[in-house]
Amino acid sequence: MAYLALYRVWRPQKFTEVVGQEQTVTALHNSVKEDRLTHAYLFCGPRGTGKTSIAKILAKAVNCDNIIDGEPCNECNSCQDINNGNFMDVIEIDAASNRGIDEIRDLREKVRIMPAQGKKKVYIIDEVHMLTTEAFNALLKTLEEPPESVIFVLATTEAHKIPSTIISRCQKYNFHRLTLPQIVARLKEVSNRNGIDIDDEALDLISRRANGGMRDALGMLDQLCSYKDGSLSKTDVLDVLGLVDDLFVARLIDRVIAEDLVSTVSMLSSALNQGKEAGQLARQTALYLRDLLLYKLAGQEAELTVAGEQSQELIKQQALKADKNQILHSLRLIMDTAEKLRFSEGQKYLLEISLLEMASIFASKQNQNEHDNISRKEFSKPRIKGESDDSSAKSERNDAREILWNRLLLGVKEKKIPTHALLSQGKLLGVKGDTIFIGFRKGYRFHKERMEEKSNREIVEAVIREIFKREIEAQFIFLEDNQYNDIIVKKAIEYFGEDIVEVKE
Ligand SMILES: Nc1ncnc2c1ncn2[C@@H]1O[C@H](COP(=O)(O)OP(=O)(O)OP(=O)(O)O)[C@@H](O)[C@H]1O
Ligand SMILES: [Mg+2]
Ligand SMILES: [Zn+2]
Known part of the structure; x- marks a missing residue:
């Protein structure tokens, strides 16, 4: 099948052919009908949602020789020339490729010359947010004193980059992503009219991937047609776009x-x-x-x-x-x-x-919930005099260890989430002298080894430094035992003796 460039062929030629953008279309269509057009419009919205298309419809509507019910006829010379891009009075400037001030300076000089061919000159400035400050200023001057027979249509995908001085001189319209049903319906129409045999699942997939942009949706359909003749299925879409089935990802x-x-x-x-x-x-x-x-x-x-x-x-x-x-x-x-x-x-x-x-x-869900609670506890628990018998001393030590561990996790999480994800699979054994010992059980070799890498280790050590206010080295230890949780305290004691936790502030 020959290359179709569907998105070009299927550019809406009239207000009623535009898919979606109802408010914008209605407002502009009414303005044409009632002859209430203003001199400057700003179209803001995502790529491929109809900004340039509507700007051209507007340009035709103001220059058409036999406008019918506010719609351009698409048959008179003006309409045809505009559709073919040969109309002298419709001037398209792509600010993204002609960033310079020259274009706009040129515009300022020529803007006052009467239309050569039609009734009104229409300047369509695409990606207007790319203009330089100087160019914006030059444009502003023109917008402040707009000549009678000129209409500006400024289009942008990044409205927040447009100076407010420009915005306040334009009528602003927001363009929206098209909905899934809108795209599916349009693709169906295009396929039917072009004899493209494509099933619903394939259309659904393309439409989802287009993420609200009609140009992209048509572009994908195009790609698919040049890839294969005959009937097209979801598998073809997956192949052409190099995608795996969504069910696979799920x-x-x-x-x-x-x-x-x-x-x-x-x-x-x-x-x-x-x-x-x-x-x-x-x-x-x-x-x-x-x-x-x-x-x-x-x-x-x-x-x-x-x-x-x-x-x-x-x-x-x-x-x-x-x-x-x-x-x-x-x-x-x-x-x-x-x-x-x-x-x-x-x-x-x-x-x-x-x-x-x-x-x-x-x-790490459980860990997360745990230390969200614990972080509210005080780090140094007040000790009640005379109460410290053996078991309470032990449990206090465990408390201290738990609090320290959670504080460490929290600190690491603030610095780097992936490091936190790795570390949270470990367990704090204790701090002895200038070393902090962190254990990983057998199935977590991957985590342990990643933690030993310089970048991860440095994060842990930085957090410990903040807590202890001194240099402490991190040691990651491999725990061979599978019954990790039960044995962890025993193991730690085995490694470091009774006094494994030495928490000072
Ligand atoms: N609302 C729409 N209704 C029907 N077709 C559309 C619509 N929006 C986009 N299209 C299709 O996508 C093509 C490109 O649209 P258009 O040039 O108007 O997009 P745009 O908003 O100006 O995008 P960009 O920001 O990339 O310049 C059109 O030729 C048409 O095929
Ligand atoms: Mg455009
Ligand atoms: Zn016409």
Whole structure:
């Protein structure tokens, strides 16, 4: 099939052809009908949602020779020339590629010359937030004394970068991401009209991936058509976009939350062996976690980006198991990894590590709750005179150790969440002299070894320095015993004698 450039062919040509943006469309359409157009508009909103398209409809509407009910005819010379980009009085400036002041200076000189071809000159300035301060000032001068026969349409994806002096001189319209049903419906229409045979699941997947941008949705459909003739399915979309099935990601996260490290690692390597890219996988995982977070917060109402029909049951269960902060931390972690993978694709271990770290974030739920409570306790507990018999001295020591450990975890968490995730799988054995001893049980070799790395060790030592106000070295110890919790105190005593905790402030 020949390359279609669907998004160009399918640019809405009239107000009534625009999908969504109802308020903007109605307001502008009415202004045309009632001849109440103003001289400057500011269109703000995400990429590919119709800003340039509506600017062009507006440009046609003011120049059309036989306007019908406020709509351009798309047949007269003016309309056709504007559609083909050959109309002298519609001037498009892309501020992103012509950042300089020259364009605007040029504009200031020419703006007062009467329209050459049509009734009104229309300046469409795209990505207007990219203009330099000088260019903004020049534009402002023009907006302050706008010539009669000129309309400005300024478009931007980053409204907050536009000076308020400019905004106050424009009529502002906010463009919104298109909804999933709006995109699906449009893609269906486009497919039908172009004889593209594509099933609903595939359309659903593309529409979710477009994240509210119609241009991207049409672009993906295009890509798919040039990839393969005949009927198109979800598998084709996955192949073309290099994606794994959303159900796969849902299952992967399921294993992560269950702290099933073996399955996590083996699922990951099977995906990579099938030729999926680590970076893409990390990005999909990030999107899935975002979905999970939304689901956690909004339930069925949430509009999910990657989790489709099949994943609904899993995501529902996961939202019950995981808490908000854990999801959020995991999301940050995987986004960080996705970013790193952009520069070092092929490092599959990077992704593996971050999934394993994530597992410990989910596993640390209990720890988290514990030290949230304990951090409220005072660090140095008042000692009641005469009360310190043997057992109470021991339990006080354990209390002190627990408090110290929680304070340490908290401090590390503030500095670096992944380090906290690793450390929280350990246990404080004690402080003796200038050394703090932290133990890891057998299954946590990975955590122990990561903690021994310079960057992680330094974080721990920095927090300890803050607590003790002196230099203390961290030692990570391997505990061979599986019955970790019961034996931990015994082990510690074995290593360091009775007086293992030496907490001073
Ligand atoms: N609201 C919409 N209704 C129908 N099609 C749309 C809509 N928005 C975008 N499209 C499709 O996407 C293409 C690009 O849209 P347009 O150029 O208007 O986006 P934009 O908002 O100006 O994006 P950018 O910020 O990247 O300049 C259009 O040609 C059309 O195919
Ligand atoms: Mg545009
Ligand atoms: Zn016309």
